[in-house]
Every structure is written in C-alpha cells, then in structure tokens.
Amino acid sequence: MDDRLEVTPGFKFNDWELRGVPLRIEVGPKDVANGTFTLARRDLPGKEGKHVVPQEGAAAHVAKTLEAIQQNLYARALAFRQANTHEPNDYAELVEVVQRGWAYAWWCEGEACEAKVKEDSKATTRCMPLEQPGGEGACIVCGRPARRKVYFARAY
Ligand SMILES: [Zn+2]
Helix, strand or coil, X not given: CCCCCCCCHXXXXXXXXXXXXXXXXXXXXXXXXXXXXXXXXXXXXXXXXXEEEECCCHHHHHHHHHHHXXXXXXXXXHHHHHHCEECCCCHHHHHHHCCCCEEEEEECCCHHHHHHHHHHHCEEEEECCCCCCCCCEECCCCCCEECEEEEEEECC
C-alpha cells in the first residue's frame, strides 16, 4: 500500500508503473462510499484498462484480472515473435533478416559456418529447438546436409 501523503496520486501511479507493477488497486473516498475499488492494468494504459469493481469478492476480481493480463502479455509476445521470425531462402537473405529479427534455418552444426554468420551479420545461433521438423535440409551457409534447424539472431 502506498499511503504517502507528500506526493500526488499521479506521481504514485507513475512511480509504481516504472517498477513494473502489473495491477494497481485504487481506493478513493468515492470508492469507500460506494463499496468499490478501481483496478488499473499496466498492460492496457488509459481508460481501457480501468475497471470499477465491488469490494465484495475482491480477491476473485484481482485473480481474474491478473490471469487476463498474463494471457494478454503472452499473446502479444507470441505475435511479436511470429512477426519477427523469418525463414530465409538463402544465405544473403539470412544476413539481411537478422538485422531486424530472427532467422530460422537449417545449420550443419559446423563451427566454421557459425563463425561466418557471426562475421557477416553479427548474429549467432540462439536456440536449437527440441522439436525439429525432421528429415534433412541444406545448411543455410555451406549447403551441406543439416539435420537440425536453429534460430540465428543478433544479441542486443
Ligand atoms: Zn554449414
């Protein structure tokens, strides 16, 4: 609870938002009189993320809202990942796409190929997913047979 009297509500809202608090519960004089409180979601700024709810069943409201926040953030992150993951058709395209996202491509697992990618694009292998498409492809760098697809990306 933030009961500081020396700062304004706006200062407090901002202060907690900067700390990453996902859900703010506001209780003002009007809320006390009406038996309500206001939930303010960090993931939905402005009026869209504010809801006045009855104090009765407060824990259930908070739990339900936190679940909705989690689902929203997950969906947003998944959409971002999908929008920024590319499957390059050749090496030149790999070098280009890793400048702004991830490249998912076959890799022969040779150190020389990874070193070349790093030298040409500053990207390295980031993840070798446990779930693989199966079969064999051609290494995006050298063209030799590759049994696994990996994610290449630049560190930031
Ligand atoms: Zn290779």
